[in-house]
Amino acid sequence: MHAFDYKSPEVLAEALQQLADSDGSAKPLAGGTDLIDQMRTGRHQPTLVIDIKKVAELNVLECAGDGLHVGAATPCYRICGDDNVQQDYTALADACNIIGGVQIQSRASVGGNLCNSGPAGDSIPAMIALRGICVIAGSAGTREVPVAEFCTGPGQNVLADNELLVEIRFPPRPTASGSHYRRMIPRNEMDIAVVGVGASVTLNEAGTTITDACIGLGAVGPTPLLAARAGECLVGQTVSDATLANAVEAAKEIISPITDMRGTQEYRVHVTGVLVRRVLETAISRATGDPCVVRPGH
Numbered sequence: 569m570h571a572f573d574y575k576s577p578e579v580l581a582e583a584l585q586q587l588a589d590s591d592g593s594a595k596p597l598a599g600g601t602d603l604i605d606q607m608r609t610g611r612h613q614p615t616l617v618i619d620i621k622k623v624a625e626l627n628v629l630e631c632a633g634d635g636l637h638v639g640a641a642t643p644c645y646r647i648c649g650d651d652n653v654q655q656d657y658t659a660l661a662d663a664c665n666i667i668g669g670v671q672i673q674s675r676a677s678v679g680g681n682l683c684n685s686g687p688a689g690d691s692i693p694a695m696i697a698l699r700g701i702c703v704i705a706g707s708a709g710t711r712e713v714p715v716a717e718f719c720t721g722p723g724q725n726v727l728a729d730n731e732l733l734v735e736i737r738f739p740p741r742p743t744a745s746g747s748h749y750r751r752m753i754p755r756n757e758m759d760i761a762v763v764g765v766g767a768s769v770t771l772n773e774a775g776t777t778i779t780d781a782c783i784g785l786g787a788v789g790p791t792p793l794l795a796a797r798a799g800e801c802l803v804g805q806t807v808s809d810a811t812l813a814n815a816v817e818a819a820k821e822i823i824s825p826i827t828d829m830r831g832t833q834e835y836r837v838h839v840t841g842v843l844v845r846r847v848l849e850t851a852i853s854r855a856t857g858d859p860c861v862v863r864p865g866h
C-alpha cells in the first residue's frame with residue numbers, strides 16, 4: 569500500500585476543512601471495510617485519509633418526532649440492535665443484519681455502504697424504500713438529496729470532493745406500516761446480492777387496502793433503483809395476489825441486469841419478480857402487526 573497521511577478530527581467543521589484543503593486528494597474513512605481494500609488494490613490512492621468515526625454528528629442514532637436520524641459513520645451493529653429501528657424501520661435492520669458478519673458489522677456503516685455506491689450495496693434498497701434523505705455538508709453549506717438520487721453510476725455518486733455525507737434521515741413511520749429487505753445470494757452469507765429488494769407498505773385501518781408503498785431494487789442496474797411505478801400501482805388497491813402481481817411486473821420493467829458469474833440476465837429478472845413478491849408479503853404482514861421474523865439470507 570502507498571504511503572499516506574492520517575487525520576482523525578473530532579469536529580465536523582475540522583473534517584470539512586481538511587477535505588477542502590486536500591483538493592480532492594483525501595478520502596474519508598468510516599469503517600474502512602471498503603476503502604482499505606480499495607487502497608490495497610490501488611483503486612484509490614489518497615494522500616490523506618480522514619478518519620470520520622470520531623465526529624459526533626456522524627455517529628448519531630436517534631428516533632424523534634421528525635423521524636429517524638442515522639449518522640453516516642454509525643456502525644451496522646448499532647443500527648440493527650436498536651429497538652426503534654427494529655420496530656419501525658425494520659427493512660434497515662434487516663439490511664444491517666446481513667452486511668458481512670459480526671466483525672464487518674462492528675465497523676461498516678450505512679453511510680460508507682451508500683458512498684461506496686455499489687449497485688449491490690445491501691443497505692441502499694432498504695433506505696430507498698424507507699424514503700431516506702441524505703444530509704450532505706461541504707464548504708458551501710448543507711444540502712439534502714433523496715437516497716434514491718444519490719448514486720449516479722457504479723462507484724459514483726452526487727458528492728463533490730469537498731463534501732461529506734453527514735447523516736441519513738428517515739420520515740416518521742405511519743401506523744399500520746411495515747417494511748422488509750431481502751436479497752438473493754448463492755451462499756447463505758458473505759456474498760454479493762444477485763438481487764436485493766427493499767419495500768415499505770402502509771395499510772388502511774382495516775388492514776385490507778394499501779395506502780402507501782415504496783420499493784427499492786439492488787444489483788439489477790448500474791445503480792440501486794427506486795421502482796416508482798411498482799409502488800404507485802399498489803396504492804389504493806386491496807391486498808391480493810393480483811395487486812402484488814401488478815407490482816412485480818412494474819418492477820421488472822425498469823431493471824437492466826447484467827449477466828455475470830452470479831447469474832444470467834434472465835435469471836436476475838426472474839429472481840427480481842420472486843423477491844418483490846416475497847418482500848411485499850413480509851412488509852404487509854409486518855404492517856398488520858405480525859413481527860414476521862425472517863431468517864437472514866433469502
Ligand SMILES: Cc1cc2nc3c(=O)[nH]c(=O)nc-3n(C[C@H](O)[C@H](O)[C@H](O)COP(=O)(O)OP(=O)(O)OC[C@H]3O[C@@H](n4cnc5c(N)ncnc54)[C@H](O)[C@@H]3O)c2cc1C
Pocket residue numbers: 595596597598599600601602603604620640641666667668669672675676677678679680681682683684688689690691727731732733734758759760
Ligand atoms: C468480508 C466483507 C463482507 C462484506 N459483506 C457485505 C454485504 O454482505 N453487503 C454489503 O452491502 N456490503 C458488504 N461488504 C462491503 C462493506 O462492508 C460495506 O460497503 C460497508 O457498509 C462500507 O462502510 P464503511 O463504513 O466500512 O465504509 P468505508 O470503507 O470507510 O468507505 C467506503 C467509501 O465511502 C466513502 N465514505 C465513507 N463515509 C463517507 C462519508 N460520510 N461521506 C463521504 N464519503 C464517505 C469512503 O471514502 C470510501 O470511498 C463487505 C465487506 C467485507 C470486507
